[in-house]
Amino acid sequence: MVRLVGVDLPRNKRIAYALTAIHGIGLTSAKKIITLANIETEKRTQDLTTDETIALRQAIEDPDLELKLEGDLRRFNGLNIKRLNEINCHRGKRHRASLPVRGQRTRTNARARRGSKKTVTNKKK
Numbered sequence: 001m002v003r004l005v006g007v008d009l010p011r012n013k014r015i016a017y018a019l020t021a022i023h024g025i026g027l028t029s030a031k032k033i034i035t036l037a038n039i040e041t042e043k044r045t046q047d048l049t050t051d052e053t054i055a056l057r058q059a060i061e062d063p064d065l066e067l068k069l070e071g072d073l074r075r076f077n078g079l080n081i082k083r084l085n086e087i088n089c090h091r092g093k094r095h096r097a098s099l100p101v102r103g104q105r106t107r108t109n110a111r112a113r114r115g116s117k118k119t120v121t122n123k124k125k
Contacts, residue, residue: 002018002045002048002053002056004022004053004060005022005060005070006070006071007022009021009045010045011044011045012046013045014041014043015030015039015044015045015056016030016031016041017030018045019034022060022069023070023073024067024068024070024073029065029067033060033065034056034059036059036062037052037055037056037058037059038055039055039056098113098114099113
């Protein structure tokens, strides 16, 4: 089992797609990391040798890539949201109220953000 940056990589996937299990690495940056580590793109995670995993680890920690990963990235994003809340801007208020932040409509849709439906009964005349 290959473990990088505190994350167990999926065993049976190609290495480029397995690296995307790490928070902060997408497919493009995964391919860059693989080329830096000189690993074949067709190779599966379970077929990696110890030398290749060490090369991957060094490629991920390479200062030229300037990647924020896992805990650092989550902390960075959390602090940004906290700052928006503290300065009481519109985006901060939307985060606080658990509503869509980027201008989406809420009359319909936005179910994932607002939670499940709360049925309101009609009042009698």
